[in-house]
Amino acid sequence: MTGYTRKPCEENMRKISYAQAINEAFHQVMANDDRVFQIGVGINTPWYVGNTMKGLLDSFGETRMIDTPVSENGITGISVGSALTGMRPILTFPRMDFMYYAMDQICNHAAILNYTFGGNVSIPLTIRAIINRGGEQAAQHSQALQALFMHVPGLKIVMPSNAFDAKGLLIEAVEDDNPVLYIEDRWLYDEEMEVPEEDYRVPIGQAKLVREGTDITIVSYSYMMVECQKAIVELTKQGINPELIDLRSIKPMDITTIIHSLKKTGRLLIVDGGWKTGGVAAEIAALVADEGFALLKTPVKRLTLPDLPAPSSKTLEKIYYPTHVEIIKGCQDIIHDKQNVH
Amino acid sequence: MTAPKHMDSALLTDILRRMLTIRIFEEKTAELAESKEIKCPVHLYVGQEGIAAGVCAHLDSNDFVFSTHRSHGHYIAKGGDLNALMAEIFGKETGCSRGHGGSMHVLDTRVGFMGSSPIVAGSIPLGVGGALTNKFLGDKNVSVAFFGDGATDEGVFYESVNFATLYKLPMLFVCENNLFSTHMPDFKRQSNTEVYQRIANFNINTKRVDGNNPVEIYQEAKTMIDRAKEGKGPSLLECMTYRWLAHVGPDHDLDIGYRLKKDVDHWKSRCPIKHVRDLLFRMNELSEDQFVRMQRDIVAKVEKTVAFARTSPYxxxxxxxxxxxxxxx
Structure with a gap:
């Protein structure tokens, strides 16, 4: 395992879930630093946040675990103001869709104030957002809005796909002196992995080469990494040997790791859990066009959500969310597309 | 004649000096904007000086102030560096925001001036965040958000007041009600134009005062700040005032048709600086000569800020x- 700054003791590894890893990171960052407090709608009830907040209210009390009225823009501004004046808040949006209410304080204030004030302040704010895709919840409880925030200068955005990165990136985010948007996907909550007991950090802005391969590079992040792993099991049976990269951070974006992989494979499939137009995949495709066009043997292909609000009905939901099946097909199409070989 | 309650001549002179510094700085800025040497849009505070001076006279560098697009007065009253402010308006490297912010984004953390935002009501929750920090630190200091009556038309104002009151934060909301939101008079925007009444339903302590009477502002702010430091929660001070100049820039906005010259003249006759100066005259604590000297010293100081800004690098x-x-x- 690479990419952490304080090497954890291998003996203390045990298998825990993504949600447990987040919970453990919260306990550790709050114990490590009195300036850290948590704020957000529903943070003290599992109804909103699953088991990720277990035990925190008992350990740290209501003063440091502030469950708020549904005043998203207000509490975001309050978090930014407390960060500006010396605290290190963690602000949770249990459903990412409600972040639209807080766009002003996130984009007009948190993101830009350090630059706008000439670098004379710091805003050590972690904004934690949870994607709740699927479940017949339709359009307003299921959105993945990372691309919107990626557009705004001054934010850092991380999207861990597994328990190890979930813990390490969360601790890193809280200790960062900038506003960091930490985006979880609820579909990952039960995914288990070996995770060290002690605190450790995964650096922001570094992708991870998860699997080495020769035929095609698959770049993904967050929940879609699970579907990619499933697809790879099948693809290898068919004699296709893909390389898999987990972005982990979508801003800053680690294009170097992607370019390095393309030198080997020359083919790229981007698997993105967000919408297509102006999305994360579009940004990666543009970066590859800028910096690695000559490496490409075939055109870049994007696998994303369609440009549609999420529908509720299960029949429509089934085709709305891509799975390993579409990833397999995407890889096959790229590899067998003789016409595009140059 | 004796000094008003809780005040003495030294304090009144201090408030007078703060107001006069703001006035002279703003008039100089207007002149430089008129001549186009300053290109950055400036929202001038002339006429409203008594509010910043009366409130900030209570604060030290550990108290936080947050402000708006019309921020020069608050910055100066809080003890901000005049050179750095002028240089910022000029877009220079020596500016308080290193030329990144301009007139609408000023900051001086050394004196607790924690920033201004021209997004209407945008800095109100930031101010409440400062109060939350001070709550964690034991209510020893307050956080003050200055904003105009236009900001009370934004939803986030109500979210902020509710939160601050619910958690009894050491917070002072100062609404400078100058009757207009850019060109729109209060009665065309608000179903109830009395901000202090409208907001009282949140169970917050509120009061409306004459925003051109710095003595009244000082005294009421004292009660509110003392209360906040005793852990009794936030207050809202509504100060009725008027901006003498245009919403933005050095003109008077008389050509646009939203206000009349006679109104501007009426408010000019109620000058907050004159109010305190005359009080000190009547108390025999200030002579005409001393006042002229004070003015001259400040003019010289402001001229130096212009020289500093001009010669500073970009x-x-x-x-x-x-x-x-x-x-x-």
Missing amino acids: PKETDIYDGLYKETV
Whole structure:
């Protein structure tokens, strides 16, 4: 395992879930630093946040675990103001869709104030957002809005796909002196992995080469990494040997790791859990066009959500969310597309 | 004649000096904007000086102030560096925001001036965040958000007041009600134009005062700040006032048709600086000569800020990315 700054003791590894890893990171960052407090709608009830907040209210009390009225823009501004004046808040949006209410304080204030004030302040704010895709919840409880925030200068955005990165990136985010948007996907909550007991950090802005391969590079992040792993099991049976990269951070974006992989494979499939137009995949495709066009043997292909609000009905939901099946097909199409070989 | 309650001549002279500094700085800024030497849009505070001076006279550098697009007065009253403010308006590297912010984004953390935002009501929750920090630190200091009556038309104002009151934060909301939101008079925007009444339903302590009477502002702010430091929660002070100049820039906005010259003249006759000066005259604590000397000293100081701004370097083009991210230590 690479990419952490304080090497954890291998003996203390045990298998825990993504949600447990987040919970453990919260306990550790709050114990490590009195300036850290948590704020957000529903943070003290599992109804909103699953088991990720277990035990925190008992350990740290209501003063440091502030469950708020549904005043998203207000509490975001309050978090930014407390960060500006010396605290290190963690602000949770249990459903990412409600972040639209807080766009002003996130984009007009948190993101830009350090630059706008000439670098004379710091805003050590972690904004934690949870994607709740699927479940017949339709359009307003299921959105993945990372691309919107990626557009705004001054934010850092991380999207861990597994328990190890979930813990390490969360601790890193809280200790960062900038506003960091930490985006979880609820579909990952039960995914288990070996995770060290002690605190450790995964650096922001570094992708991870998860699997080495020769035929095609698959770049993904967050929940879609699970579907990619499933697809790879099948693809290898068919004699296709893909390389898999987990972005982990979508801003800053680690294009170097992607370019390095393309030198080997020359083919790229981007698997993105967000919408297509102006999305994360579009940004990666543009970066590859800028910096690695000559490496490409075939055109870049994007696998994303369609440009549609999420529908509720299960029949429509089934085709709305891509799975390993579409990833397999995407890889096959790229590899067998003789016409595009140059 | 004796000094008003809780005040003495030294304090009144201090408030007078703060107001006069703001007035002279703003008039100079207007002149430079008129001559186009300043190109950055400036929202001038002339006429409203008594509010910043009366409130900030209570604060020290550990108290936080947050402000708006019309921020020069608050910055100066809080003890901000005049050179750095003028240089910022000029877009110079020596500016308080290193030429990144301009007139609408000023900051001086050394004196607890924690920033201004021209997004209407945008800095109100930031102020409440400052109060939350002070709550964690034991109510020893307050946080003050200055804003106009236009900001009370935004939803986030109500979210902020509710939160501050619910958690009894050491917070002072100061609404400078100058009757207009850019060109729109209060009665065309608000179903109830009395902000202090409208907001009282949140169970917050509120009062409306004459915003051109710095004595009244000082005294009421004292009660409210003492209360906040005793852990009794936030207050809202509504100060009725008027901006003498245009919404933005050095003109008077008389050509646009939303206000009349006679109204401007009426408010000019109720000058907050004159109010305190005349009080000190009547108390025999200030002579005409002393006042003229005070004015002359401030004019000289402000002229020096202009010289400083003119001779300061611009930010380097190669440094354009500086400050986007803070280096974590």
